[in-house]
Amino acid sequence: MTKMSPLLERNEQFAATYTPGPLGPPASQVVIVACLDHRVDPAIVLGLQLGDAVVIRNTGGRVTQAVIDDVAYLAFLAGQLLSGQVAAEGLFEVAVVHHTQCGTGFLADPGFRHRAAEVTGLPEAALEATAVADPHTTVRADVERLLAAPSLSPKVSVSGHVYDIATGRVTTVLDARHPQLAGTN
Numbered sequence: 001m002t003k004m005s006p007l008l009e010r011n012e013q014f015a016a017t018y019t020p021g022p023l024g025p026p027a028s029q030v031v032i033v034a035c036l037d038h039r040v041d042p043a044i045v046l047g048l049q050l051g052d053a054v055v056i057r058n059t060g061g062r063v064t065q066a067v068i069d070d071v072a073y074l075a076f077l078a079g080q081l082l083s084g085q086v087a088a089e090g091l092f093e094v095a096v097v098h099h100t101q102c103g104t105g106f107l108a109d110p111g112f113r114h115r116a117a118e119v120t121g122l123p124e125a126a127l128e129a130t131a132v133a134d135p136h137t138t139v140r141a142d143v144e145r146l147l148a149a150p151s152l153s154p155k156v157s158v159s160g161h162v163y164d165i166a167t168g169r170v171t172t173v174l175d176a177r178h179p180q181l182a183g184t185n
């Protein structure tokens with residue numbers, strides 16, 4: 001027995017009626033970047049089914065270099081899978097979703113951040129960069145960061161959203177736009 005045991009039982013039920021899907025671009029043509037917080041699971045919040053959307057999750061849902069690298073590879077892969085049938089609107093939209101009451105908000109406090117750095121060995125500056133104190137501010141910064149990334153395909157658009165833990169509602173902060181339009185909004 002492990003703590004996974006009850007979840008593995010649920011998997012048995014899942015596998016009993018499962019039908020595998022083919023490798024292809026996500027049905028919704030959306031790649032979601034979201035926080036790893038268990039209260040903000042995009043599959044539940046956005047009603048995703050298997051194959052609907054790529055979901056990248058990390059602490060805060062921040063656009064880190066690792067996320068930028070993943071998006072660059074996904075764009076290449078989508079281009080290969082679509083092989084010339086790329087729709088006029090592009091390969092996919094990256095939706096960055098930050099949320100209220102994010103646990104990273106504590107990292108905006110210098111004392112908390114200092115203790116976290118001491119105990120974990122992580123650089124204090126890196127912890128500060130992770131903090132989502134105001135999701136409306138950080139989601140705007142992260143959309144701009146991704147749009148400014150040299151590796152971002154011009155066929156990829158980026159949008160920004162905030163999920164409110166109190167209401168369950170997702171609000172769009174920045175509409176989707178392509179990198180060549182960066183800085184004009």
Ligand SMILES: [Zn+2]
Pocket residue numbers: 035036037059060061099101102103104
């Ligand atoms: Zn969070």
